[in-house]
């Protein structure tokens with residue numbers, strides 16, 4: 001089952017099994033729904049399609065993506081019988097594989113930055129509590145382990161705890177930080193972080209933000225200002241605008257993605273807290289609906305629990321029993 005995905009996957013056997021383990025609730029919930037629908041059936045008829053549609057929607061795949069999947073399945077299943085439920089899982093896996101966008105250059109798809117323009121600047125956005133600071137800490141750790149010089153920018157100046165929390169990760173990862181404390185101007189922090197990155201020949205600068213959504217215009221202006229000031233040092237910065245969403249919030253993640261993609265040019269996605277939730281379908285839906293390639297999965301609270309997204313590993317973890 002899904003041997004094709006195993007061949008395509010670049011994930012190490014350890015990462016594959018960690019991904020599979022973290023996604024077990026999503027997998028068992030989705031596969032048991034599909035299994036029940038297909039029990040005693042041998043053809044994909046209108047009833048089966050309706051029930052599959054409901055199963056995908058209740059698995060947080062999102063309405064637009066579910067419709068795209070059901071249309072593709074209808075097309076594929078026309079006049080074709082199936083022998084067992086796992087045939088349908090395999091079809092679903094192939095359909096999902098095609099509808100999720102891939103990262104394309106110049107955005108880096110690994111922690112190896114040898115092929116990109118330095119410093120590689122990453123602006124991290126998303127609402128409070130989704131896991132931005134934790135994700136940045138894990139990224140810093142893994143970038144540093146890959147031999148990169150890392151500078152963090154503490155531009156979430158709204159809460160004192162955010163600055164302290166980033167400082168703890170900085171110590172753990174052995175990287176540098178630019179911080180002006182609480183209530184400082186976020187754009188000034190971002191400016192100094194990128195300036196330091198350029199002057200000290202850093203490989204990567206990662207900027208944390210507050211991402212308050214209470215006011216869309218305010219958010220848009222703040223992110224635009226950060227962009228404007230850092231472009232004084234690097235024309236095309238930020239290279240990456242990473243949107244972080246929390247899988248456990250289900251449909252809210254779609255609302256957040258809508259607001260942030262309207263406010264700024266998001267070009268990568270991190271989906272956190274995939275461990276211990278059955279809502280892993282969020283990752284498929286948000287990525288497809290807003291056309292944002294997934295770069296990271298958060299599978300826990302340790303530095304090593306941030307995995308570079310490997311589509312075949314993810315898909316086979318969800319669709320194969």
Ligand SMILES: Nc1nc2c(ncn2[C@@H]2O[C@H](COP(=O)(O)OP(=O)(O)O)[C@@H](O)[C@H]2O)c(=O)[nH]1
Nearest residue numbers: 128129130131132133134272273298299300301
């Ligand atoms: N289980 C789990 N917890 C996570 C993950 N990522 C972040 N968290 C937790 O989520 C909470 C909020 O994270 P934080 O980084 O402060 O969110 P921020 O407000 O967006 O910066 C913290 O308790 C983190 O430890 C993850 O992938 N898995």
Ligand SMILES: [Mg+2]
Nearest residue numbers: 132133156162
């Ligand atoms: Mg934070």
